[in-house]
Amino acid sequence: xxxxxxxTIIGVLLIGSGLFTACDTDFENPNNPTEDVVLGTKGGxxxxxxxxxxxxxxxxLRQIIEAxxxxxxxxxxxxxxxxxxxxxxxxxxxxxxxxGITNPWIVFLRAKGMSESLIEGANTVELSSGTKSGLLxxxxxxxxxxxxxxxxxxxxxxxxxxxxxxxxxSDRATxxxxxIALLKEARxxxxxxxxxxxxxxxxxxSEFNMEKTINAYLxxxxxxxxxxxxxxxxxxxxxxxxxxxxxxxxxxxxNQNPIWNRTVNxxxxxxxxxxxxxxxxxxxxxxxxxGFYLGADLGFANADAGGQAISEMLGFFATNTSSIxxxxxxxxxxxxxxxxxxxxxxxKAVEQLNLVRQKNNDPLGVNANLPAWAGDETNQNAILEExxxxxxxxxxxxxxxxxxSKRFHPNFVVPMESNTTNERNRNYYPYPSIERxxxxxxxxxxxx
Numbered sequence: 001x002x003x004x005x006x007x008t009i010i011g012v013l014l015i016g017s018g019l020f021t022a023c024d025t026d027f028e029n030p031n032n033p034t035e036d037v038v039l040g041t042k043g044g045x046x047x048x049x050x051x052x053x054x055x056x057x058x059x060x061l062r063q064i065i066e067a068x069x070x071x072x073x074x075x076x077x078x079x080x081x082x083x084x085x086x087x088x089x090x091x092x093x094x095x096x097x098x099x100g101i102t103n104p105w106i107v108f109l110r111a112k113g114m115s116e117s118l119i120e121g122a123n124t125v126e127l128s129s130g131t132k133s134g135l136l137x138x139x140x141x142x143x144x145x146x147x148x149x150x151x152x153x154x155x156x157x158x159x160x161x162x163x164x165x166x167x168x169x170s171d172r173a174t175x176x177x178x179x180i181a182l183l184k185e186a187r188x189x190x191x192x193x194x195x196x197x198x199x200x201x202x203x204x205x206s207e208f209n210m211e212k213t214i215n216a217y218l219x220x221x222x223x224x225x226x227x228x229x230x231x232x233x234x235x236x237x238x239x240x241x242x243x244x245x246x247x248x249x250x251x252x253x254x255n256q257n258p259i260w261n262r263t264v265n266x267x268x269x270x271x272x273x274x275x276x277x278x279x280x281x282x283x284x285x286x287x288x289x290x291g292f293y294l295g296a297d298l299g300f301a302n303a304d305a306g307g308q309a310i311s312e313m314l315g316f317f318a319t320n321t322s323s324i325x326x327x328x329x330x331x332x333x334x335x336x337x338x339x340x341x342x343x344x345x346x347x348k349a350v351e352q353l354n355l356v357r358q359k360n361n362d363p364l365g366v367n368a369n370l371p372a373w374a375g376d377e378t379n380q381n382a383i384l385e386e387x388x389x390x391x392x393x394x395x396x397x398x399x400x401x402x403x404x405s406k407r408f409h410p411n412f413v414v415p416m417e418s419n420t421t422n423e424r425n426r427n428y429y430p431y432p433s434i435e436r437x438x439x440x441x442x443x444x445x446x447x448x
Contacts, residue, residue: 077306092417427446
């Protein structure tokens with residue numbers, strides 16, 4: 001992994017201490033911008049950019065997947081640690097002091113702050129035009145990714161970190177608009193001023209195409225915002241790109257796959273059998289994605305956390321050095337399917353859905369290899385339900401099911417009491433108590 005060992009030290013210095021001790025109360029204020037010591041030189045900015053990547057791939061990605069995965073039954077709890085059991089039970093009793101929600105909050109604010117520092121530095125340090133454009137696009141991408149992850153979990157979030165800890169909060173629509181604007185700016189600056197070879201060799205890695213990744217996340221957030229034409233356009237930009245590279249988070253012995261570490265290397269969590277899906281959402285017989293992601297039966301989760309059947313972890317999380325995709329090609333097809341369905345262009349929706357169902361040559365090996373859908377092609381709701389089912393399987397443990405459940409099933413009434421069988425046990429998480437203690441702008445907690 002290029003530069004990763006060198007910049008691990010730099011990344012640790014940047015992120016500071018005390019970020020992962022969720023039971024302590026003397027937290028570093030996560031709204032503070034990251035240290036500015038590196039912002040005055042080009043080499044410092046390159047180090048910060050690589051530190052962001054290391055931090056995001058190891059620490060942030062765990063938070064993207066773990067809490068939503070427990071909340072939506074992708075992961076079964078197999079240990080008695082309080083944080084993960086609180087998430088498994090959910091409901092109104094989920095406390096604001098829980099490390100299960102505090103850790104994501106801190107980690108994403110820190111990643112966002114690092115990105116903001118990179119953007120600031122790129123605008124102030126003397127750089128060649130192609131190096132500046134590369135750093136700005138990279139910073140925008142990581143800031144958008146951090147904001148997007150936050151707004152999938154919390155009802156309102158701060159768009160910009162604040163040195164005094166009193167960052168104002170913005171609602172979901174405003175945050176998504178900001179994510180989209182950041183990504184469009186990143187896309188456009190690269191189109192106008194291509195990134196320099198110096199930036200590429202100093203910051204990027206071989207398993208990463210920044211242009212495709214920007215468009216993939218743009219497509220995702222356009223869909224979440226209800227901008228269906230924009231979602232289709234951005235997805236097509238990914239699918240039609242002549243570069244076959246699929247952007248991956250890559251790992252080594254020093255920077256290990258964080259989900260492997262939580263589901264294989266520890267006794268805390270295991271994937272639920274059948275992806276945690278029940279009833280009509282259970283995968284069809286012969287769906288080869290089951291065998292891609294899940295292995296042998298491993299018994300059951302803790303009874304207090306639901307006692308669900310659990311399976312061996314495979315797929316992108318099977319080993320400590322397994323690479324994890326930053327997005328899946330199948331997500332782009334399913335975005336198009338959903339966008340067409342919501343636009344009531346049902347024939348095109350079914351066409352895209354069947355490209356996923358019948359896929360047998362996926363570059364990452366995520367192949368359903370099923371026949372074409374046999375449902376009612378004139379029924380919008382039936383099509384959307386089949387899309388939801390396929391998203392739940394194809395995009396297993398990408399952190400997206402929490403968002404998907406709320407978008408596809410907005411009228412589902414989440415019970416106030418704890419629940420370990422519903423498709424989700426919260427709509428949004430309460431704001432961590434450390435934020436409320438430090439930031440007077442913290443909104444009231446959502447009811448559920």
